[in-house]
Amino acid sequence: MKITVTVNGVERSGDVEPRTLLVHFLRDELDLTGTNIGCDTSSCGACTIHVEGQSAKSCTMLAAQADGLELTTIEGLANGDILHPMQRCFQENHGLQCGYCTPGMVMAAISLLDENPNPSETDVRIGLEGNLCRCTGYHNIVKSVLACAAESNGASR
């Protein structure tokens, strides 16, 4: 079946089997390999993207379900060489070790701040419950998200 999605602001079409998972469509058809497949059981969050502006696990959606919708992947965040503030905060705060969970963490963290712009440390830890870091680098991940929140709150004042 033919589907059309808007990914990172660009309309993209493809011919998929109904059973094609969204993450496979993104990676294999659209060559957007920044979205990782981790557990493949909707536990780890490595495949987190934004669907209509909200975080979602692309291993647990059919590509067909995304037909006509607006998607953002990790590739859609930076503006050329200028990193998205969340990406920069991860970089500055060493919010990654091996980096495998990072795209999903960053996408989940942006969605988290959209819903709660001024989270406590506990809010961040609970808000990222759907993302696992098997390096267990949570300390600096949480620090990165809090830094990004503080920065954007400072900017808006």
Next chain:
Amino acid sequence: MIPAAFEYVRADSVDAALSALTEYGDEAKLLAGGHSLLPLMKLRLAAPSVLVDVGRLDDLRYINDAGDYIAIGALTRHRDLETSSLLASAAPLLAHAAGHVGDPQVRHRGTIGGSLAHADPASDLPAVALAMGATIVATGPNGTREIAASEFYTGFLESALAPDELLTEIRIPKLDTQGWSFQKFNRRAQDWAIVGVATVRANGSTGVGLVNMGSTPLLASAVMNAVKSGANAADAAALANEGTEAQSDINASSEYREHLARVLVRRSLEESGLS
């Protein structure tokens, strides 16, 4: 992991969904948010030959004050429930429990109708629907019918819905809530409850729903009757296992689940204000 092949039909109206169900019968499964069904299909524990996608039926995404009850459209997402100011005041137990389903990503996509219809005893919302005395509205080729939550669950992953029916609405009675509590015991934040308890005390009675204590979501009837007869929280909670059939699995033995049920029911009753 990739599901077995199936035919995909997107319904753009309730009528279209019902026609597809009539046409494909037992072969078809309804797909809402997909966060219960797709994981099963990826594991090939479910292999429907037709998926009827009702996920775009935005007409069924609402939370309305309908006078005597709160009407919730089946396609209302967990995140909508979690953040609804109407539910926060009229059904705080439901809003709170919805905020503990899965994780934020799951709550953005998963729906109340899908969660209730999937009939998983380990899911949070069925126990809440039982505790609150919810009514489930099913729409079929011959119109709609109401099913009490207490009569909805018929077996493991089985409900009273006929193969040609679509769950369209959930009705939560407007209760004069005196107290409520939701207890969820799990090892990782995002996991299903090893055991969970939903309690609401309102209008002179107490409803207690149990998560993962048998093949279906359950009402803790013995506990409810004991409270009605004047038992305190400790004595009532001692009856938490009556009528349950807790299973053993990798997370817990049935004995441990029974222990948890007694402890969590007591906590839940006490948090609801029963001494």
